[in-house]
Amino acid sequence: MIVLQQLSYAHPDKHALFTNINFTVNTSERLALVGNNGSGKSTLLHIIAGNLQASGGHITIASQPYLVPQTFGQYNHLTVAAALGISEKLHALQQILDGHTDAVYFDQLQDDWTIAERAEAALAAWGLSVSDLQQPMEALSGGQKTKVFLAGIAIHKPALILMDEPTNHLDAQSREHLYRFIETCKATLLIVSHDRKLLNLMPAICELTTGNIQYYGGNYEHYLQQKQLEQDALQQDIHSHEKALRKAREKERESVERQQKRDARGKAKQEKAGVAKIMMNTLRNNAENSTAKTKDAHAEKVQSIGKELQQLRDHLPAIDKMKFDFTDASLHKGKILCSATAVNVAYSGKFLWPEALSFQISSGERIALKGGNGSGKTTLIQLILGLKQPDTGALSRAAFNHVYIDQEYALLENGLTVYEQAQAFNTGALQEHEIKTRLNRFLFTRGDWDKTCGMLSGGERMRLLLCCLNIGRQAPEMIVLDEPTNNLDISNVEILSQAIQEYRGTLVLVSHDEAFAKSIGTDREIILESGSS
Template sequence: MLTIQQLSYTHPNKDVVFNNINLVLQSGEKTALVGNNGTGKSTLLKLIAGELQPVNGTITTDAIPYSIPQLFGPYNQLTVAEALGIDKRLRAFHEIVNGNTNEEIYEQLNDDWTIEERCNEALNYWQLNDVLLTSKLETLSGGQKTKVFLAGIQIHQPELILLDEPSNHLDAEGRKLLYDFILHTRMTVIVVSHDRELLNLLNTIHELSSRGITAYGGNYTFYQQQRSFEKASLEHDIQHTEKALKKAREKERETIERQQKNDARGKKKQEQSGVARIMMNTLRNNAENSTAKAKNIHGEKINSISQELTELRSSLPEIDQMKFGFDASPLHKGKVLFTADGINFKHGNGTYLWQKNLDVQIYSGERIVIKGGNGSGKTTLIRIILGELTPQTGTVTIAENNTVYIDQDYSRLNNQLSVYEQVQAFNTSALQEHEIKIRLNRFLFSKDDWNQSCDTLSGGERMRLLLCCLTIGRQSPDIIVLDEPTNNLDLQNVEILTAAINAYKGTLIVVSHDATFVEHINTERSITL
């Protein structure tokens, strides 16, 4: 079905994305492509789709790939029919129905007499009953845009499907439809996603890294188990190498001390026996050369072991290299932070968002998830909790607190600042420069990153930088509000965020369609809209 051989790709800025990678997929295989941000997962999908051309290597397939993009900006000015590439066939179909017998029109239709029927069935299946084929994509929500391209699968019936973060904008119902499709389809599917529930529906996992592509014959849970075995083996190798380094340093010290004692004894004997001065200088030089030679031999061995240890440690997952440092919130557990009695909200002259007025109370130390479908008012409720919106009905009481709102783009960061300047902006506790740089290193920002502009950071890097900023202030936030925080993160950075949030002991309010993430951050109750 799909064969990739010795494939290499380099960005126009000359950065090498990957070199000489290989991949073979059989017909009907459902696989995930996983790997850290920057390893080239989305780039590889674009190469398979023919949207990019490789520097070297070949891609061979007996099917025309169908892609579902992660970003919809290039399609926003198109109608649904244009985005799906069916506008000409639909126009030809309607012209023939209306009596046009032009041969060119029949060629455009290409005997696809069920095109309109398939379109309506596909849109209905993906809960797009109110979306017209003539609707502009810019008028649709993110979830609706994703569903439009998913509907295209039923319309085009491709044999090879490429999905790039397909569940990012889908609500719970949309995700269930996607999962059902993945379970039952016989098409060949390649998925790039951090949605672990989706990844567990796939037959194989292919990990893309600097070493190439490594295949794991099972779903994501199996992949995690294998990776944990590999990690345990790596940690064993690190411990063994640390012991070898310690032993080599002790051996060096013992050898040099013994050599120095021997030299001292020899010198004393030579002085007592009346050896000539010129001979004494020669013997002293020989002793010094012997000591230097011993140092060089041991030094080379120590350097070799040290380099091996550095390489092993750099292979550890980033989450094991990080140190979180959230202070406790000064608010006592159980303090009432937010109370809403009978609230409702409407935008402009529209209808109220909620069928029943809401009564909500939030206490210090709680971990809450806000649930609801697309358009149910989750973000509106968050903005009311933050004090940014005032409901048209009911009353709201907000206790004084320090709240941090984190959205999926981590837009609290100032894109005009460098990494170091951004952390300094949060430095309310007057940490010294060297202390700030130690914190940056804890969050995996090395010296080479400190002057990098925030607007060039990936989603995962933005997340890590904001976490670093939050731990550097005078005190941790009383409330952290997370609004779809995992949408632009790879799997490893989702794990880093999960670990950081679990290290935080204040009040947590989260909106997320990622059920696994919500479970792993130990939310205690839900507000369903």
């Protein structure tokens, strides 16, 4: 179905994303593609879909692929029908039904007389209306945009389906619908995802790196087990090299000391024996050369082992290289931060929630806000943070500082460099070298300090924001996470999860990622239902 041979791709600035990839996807096979942020997963899907040209190599595809893309507004200028690639057919069908018999309409329709019925049924299956076909994509929410492209599968009935983070933005009900489809799908599937529940439905996992795609038979849990075995072997190899390096350094020191003692004894004997001065100089030079050779030989061995050790350490997971140092929030556990009685918000004269909300948030709680797309989760966050006032009911708030972290990590300023952004959080008057040390701890090395934040991937933005929070004198009293894992790969989700586990303040989470919510220990839920608006 798909055969990639020596496939390479480089950015316009000549930076190689991946090189000499060899990969095969067989007919009716279902594969998940994982890899670190920036490894090129989405790019590879777009090359297979025909939207990008590879820099080198060959690609063979047995049938026309259908791509369910990540949506970031790139389709906003199109109508739903145009985004689905069916506007021309629908127009031609309507013209024929209206009595126009021009041959051009029949050519455009291509005997696809059921296109309208299929479109209506496909959209309805994902909770969308056929009336949505002519509205612009920009009028839709993120979840609705994803549903449009998922509906396109039933419309086009492709034999090869590519999906790029399909569960991003989907509410819980729509995710379950997608999971059922994946379990029963007979087409060839290649899916990029960090959704662990979805990945556990896949019979095989493939990991993309710079120069390879490694195949792992079995679902994500099996993949993790295999990766753990690899990491255990790597750690054992690292310990072995560390031990060898210590021995080599000790042997180097002992050899140099022995040589120096021999030289000293030889000199003393020569002086006692009355050896001529010119001969003494010759013997001294010979001794120094011998010592230098001994030292160089050991230094070369030490350097070789050290280089091998560093190469091994470079393969360690990022989470093992980091150190988190969140300070405790200042509010006492249990203090009431926000209290609401029968609150509601009106849009266009209609209330957002069918029943007014009453709730209380105390310091130290970990709360998950749940609800379908359009249920008002963002509005509720605005109420909690004092950014919006309710139209009915009573709302009281204590004074507290907070950090709002969304899926784009927009708290970072795209025009600032990595170092400048870190300095902007430096409320504790840290010295320059201390800031750079912390940046290094979060994997931002010297070559990254002058990059602008706008150049960073989702995972890099997340790591930089965590670093900035560590640089700040005190952790915020409340952290609000709004779909924070949507643009993160699995390893970066784990990094974020560990950081949040160490945070001791109040947490409010909006996420459809059940595994992430469980990992950070949310202890209660506020469930929202959509109103008539």
